[in-house]
Amino acid sequence: METKIKPITPETLAEAKNLIFAGDVVAIPTETVYGLGGNAFDDEGVKRIFEVKGRPADNPLIAHVHSGYDLLKIIDYDPPYARKLREVFLPGPLTLVYPSTGKVSRFVSCGLNTLAVRVPAHEGAQAFLRTMDIPIVAPSANLSKHVSPTSAQHVYEDFSGKIPLILDGGSSVGGIESTVCDVTGDVPVILRPGLITKEQIAAVVGACEEYAPQLVEGEKVKSPGVLYKHYSPRCKTLLFNTAEEGLKAYRLMKETRVAVLCEDFVAGQFVKAGAVVLNLGRTEQEMAARLYGLLRDAEKICDVLIAVEPNKKDGVMTGVLNRLRKACTSVDVKH
Ligand code: AMP
Numbered sequence: 001m002e003t004k005i006k007p008i009t010p011e012t013l014a015e016a017k018n019l020i021f022a023g024d025v026v027a028i029p030t031e032t033v034y035g036l037g038g039n040a041f042d043d044e045g046v047k048r049i050f051e052v053k054g055r056p057a058d059n060p061l062i063a064h065v066h067s068g069y070d071l072l073k074i075i076d077y078d079p080p081y082a083r084k085l086r087e088v089f090l091p092g093p094l095t096l097v098y099p100s101t102g103k104v105s106r107f108v109s110c111g112l113n114t115l116a117v118r119v120p121a122h123e124g125a126q127a128f129l130r131t132m133d134i135p136i137v138a139p140s141a142n143l144s145k146h147v148s149p150t151s152a153q154h155v156y157e158d159f160s161g162k163i164p165l166i167l168d169g170g171s172s173v174g175g176i177e178s179t180v181c182d183v184t185g186d187v188p189v190i191l192r193p194g195l196i197t198k199e200q201i202a203a204v205v206g207a208c209e210e211y212a213p214q215l216v217e218g219e220k221v222k223s224p225g226v227l228y229k230h231y232s233p234r235c236k237t238l239l240f241n242t243a244e245e246g247l248k249a250y251r252l253m254k255e256t257r258v259a260v261l262c263e264d265f266v267a268g269q270f271v272k273a274g275a276v277v278l279n280l281g282r283t284e285q286e287m288a289a290r291l292y293g294l295l296r297d298a299e300k301i302c303d304v305l306i307a308v309e310p311n312k313k314d315g316v317m318t319g320v321l322n323r324l325r326k327a328c329t330s331v332d333v334k335h
């Protein structure tokens, strides 16, 4: 199968619609990462997504809808505080998990009685969703466990020959996946950190909790995706807490193709030591936007990646560090 990359036009949207309604999948841009879209009402379309990605069958999918879509077609209960969150943050990188009506394919939520719904801000994504006018399930458009894609080219690297169409909407400006927040209880609970922070949500609705999965035998996990190793480049990746530890490791490395991933504030030390540096930048938004592209660069240019944790740990960095830690093997340096 030939995989075409095309810009978003009325013609390519019509082509995408034919594919989606025939049970096929189409890659689409969003402001977070690129997604692999399929018809949420169609068992075959949803199963195709799991098959193409190699995604574990118990990791549920997020349904994407346009801003004008009537949520009550797919969700059973809409607590007043969820409406507040939508007013402030949507369209945008916040996914809300509601009680489901069960109208979408049973394969979407993998046996959970909830449904995760997102309204992306990206103009191209909105145009696509308006054209479809149905919920589109769209996990990140990467092979399972590989680094998420932030450009059409990244999607092509993983799915060339496997999907018919990639709609090109430029580089994703957000860079890490949406915040996933459960709104089925009395207060919102963050299941996956992202660009909308716990502090921002608490400021709007008064409270916000964070879910930390405790694996108790026999108990169902609230958001299975949080357990999987993810986002990994195809090279050895070692994560250090400080630049000092990373530098020490760099000097001891015997491998020839070594690169260093770090924030701009410490990059100079590695450049001085002769290292190839993949620079995350300075602000938390910059670091989120660059992370996945640099992890994909790393696998092309090195056998070992030394990553150094940025200094700031809260706010958007909670999400960035969550992805970085899942991508890398942490090295505990004993003092
Ligand atoms: P991805 O599609 O790769 O961005 O991953 C989607 C994330 O949303 C995973 O972490 C899933 O576990 C989570 N998710 C999707 N649907 C639900 C749901 N109904 N309840 C809880 N988490 C969900």
Ligand code: MG
Binding pocket: 139, 140, 148
């Ligand atoms: Mg993903």
